[in-house]
Amino acid sequence: MTRLFYILLAGETVSSFGNNLFDIAIAWYLYDLTKSSLLVGIISGAFNLLVLMNLITGFVADRHVKTQLMRGVDACQMLIMVVAGTIYGQRTITLLPFILILFATRFVGTFFNPAEDTLIPQLVARESLAKANGLNQGCTMVAQMIGMLVGSTLIAWASLVDFMWLNAATFGISLLCVSIVHHQHHEVLATPAASDPQDHWDAGLKYINRTAMLRAICTLALVINLALGPIMSLNVIWVREDLHSTSFVYGVMQVALMIGVILGNVAAAALKIPIKRKMILSLTLVSVSVMGMVALPTVAMTFIMRLLIGLGAGTINVAVFTLIQSTTPTGILGRVNGAMLAASNLALPAGMMLGGLISAVIGVSGVLLVGAIATLLALLGFARVAVPELS
Numbered sequence: 001m002t003r004l005f006y007i008l009l010a011g012e013t014v015s016s017f018g019n020n021l022f023d024i025a026i027a028w029y030l031y032d033l034t035k036s037s038l039l040v041g042i043i044s045g046a047f048n049l050l051v052l053m054n055l056i057t058g059f060v061a062d063r064h065v066k067t068q069l070m071r072g073v074d075a076c077q078m079l080i081m082v083v084a085g086t087i088y089g090q091r092t093i094t095l096l097p098f099i100l101i102l103f104a105t106r107f108v109g110t111f112f113n114p115a116e117d118t119l120i121p122q123l124v125a126r127e128s129l130a131k132a133n134g135l136n137q138g139c140t141m142v143a144q145m146i147g148m149l150v151g152s153t154l155i156a157w158a159s160l161v162d163f164m165w166l167n168a169a170t171f172g173i174s175l176l177c178v179s180i181v182h183h184q185h186h187e188v189l190a191t192p193a194a195s196d197p198q199d200h201w202d203a204g205l206k207y208i209n210r211t212a213m214l215r216a217i218c219t220l221a222l223v224i225n226l227a228l229g230p231i232m233s234l235n236v237i238w239v240r241e242d243l244h245s246t247s248f249v250y251g252v253m254q255v256a257l258m259i260g261v262i263l264g265n266v267a268a269a270a271l272k273i274p275i276k277r278k279m280i281l282s283l284t285l286v287s288v289s290v291m292g293m294v295a296l297p298t299v300a301m302t303f304i305m306r307l308l309i310g311l312g313a314g315t316i317n318v319a320v321f322t323l324i325q326s327t328t329p330t331g332i333l334g335r336v337n338g339a340m341l342a343a344s345n346l347a348l349p350a351g352m353m354l355g356g357l358i359s360a361v362i363g364v365s366g367v368l369l370v371g372a373i374a375t376l377l378a379l380l381g382f383a384r385v386a387v388p389e390l391s
Contacts, residue, residue, distance in 0.1 A: 229350065261311075
C-alpha cells in the first residue's frame with residue numbers, strides 16, 4: 001500500500017475520533033434537552049434519512065476530483081463547528097439551534113464517504129484492496145471507540161461547546177492530510193460521452209438492481225438496520241432508565257458494539273461459507289443477543305450482548321466493500337457505493353423513529369424485544385430466497 005493511503009488513513013482516523021467524541025455528547029445532551037425517548041428516536045431517525053443523499057453524493061464523487069471534494073467537506077464542517085462554538089460559547093443552546101447545527105454537519109458529511117471509498121482503489125493495488133479496507137475500517141473503529149470513551153468521560157465536566165471546538169480541530173487535521181494527498185495524487189477524470197447510459201445519477205441503482213449479489217446484500221442490510229435502529233438510537237435511554245447508569249457506562253456500551261464489529265470483520269475472512277449462510281447466522285446472532293439483553297438487563301449482560309450484536313452486524317463488512325470495489329466499473333464506482341449506502345441503510349431511520357414511537361407505549365425493552373422477534377420472522381422468508389453460493 002502507498003504512503004498516500006496511510007496519510008489519508010491518518011486524517012480519517014483523527015476525524016473519526018472527533019466525530020464520535022462529538023456524537024456521544026450529542027446523544028447525551030439531546031436527551032437532557034428533550035427528556036423524551038419519543039423525541040430522541042424521531043430526531044435520530046430523521047437525521048439518518050440523510051443517508052439517501054448518498055444517491056446524489058456518489059454521482060458527485062464520480063464527476064469531481066475526490067480529494068478536492070473531501071477537502072471541501074472538511075473545511076465546511078470545521079467552519080460550522082467554529083461558528084457554532086463561537087456563538088454558543090456566549091449563550092445557552094436550545095433544541096432548535098442544536099438540531100440545525102447537527103443537520104448542517106451531517107448534510108455536508110454525506111459527501112465524504114462515497115468520495116473516500118472511490119479514492120482508495122486509486123491509491124492501492126487491486127490485490128491489496130481487502131487489506132486496505134480492513135485497515136481503514138479497523139482504524140476507524142478504534143478511533144471511534146477511543147472517541148466514545150473519552151467523550152463519555154468528558155461529559156461530566158465539559159460543555160457541548162468544548163466538544164464543538166475539539167471536533168473542529170480534528171476536521172482541521174483531516175483537511176491537512178487530505179490536502180497532502182490532493183497535491184501528490186493527480187487524478188485524471190474520465191469524461192463520459194453525452195450519450196453514455198451510465199452518465200446518470202441513478203446508474204448505481206440500476207447496476208445494483210441487475211447484480212444478484214448486491215441485491216442480496218441490500219436485503220441483509222435492510223433487515224439488520226431495521227433491528228439495530230432502536231438499539232442505536234435508544235441506547236442512551238436504555239443505559240439511563242433501564243440500567244440506571246452513567247455516561248461512562250453509555251460510552252462503554254457503544255465501544256462494545258464497535259469491538260464486536262471489528263471481530264465480525266475478522267470473522268468474515270475466516271468464515272469460508274456461502275454468503276447466504278453468513279447472512280442468516282449474522283441475523284440470528286443479532287436477534288438472540290437482543291433477547292438476551294432484554295431478559296437480563298444488567299451492565300455486564302448488556303456489554304456481552306452488544307459485543308455479539310456487533311459481531312453479527314460486522315461479519316460481512318470488509319468482504320462487501322472489497323467485492324464492490326473489485327467488480328464495479330471505475331466510472332460508476334462512486335454511484336454504486338453511494339447507492340449501496342443509501343439502499344442498505346434505508347431501514348435505519350425508520351427503525352429509529354418507529355422505536356421512539358413504540359417506546360412511549362411499551363418501553364425501550366419492549367421495543368428491543370419486538371425488533372428481535374420481527375427479525376427472526378423475517379429470516380423465515382429470507383431462507384427461501386435464492387442467493388448465489390459465494391463465500
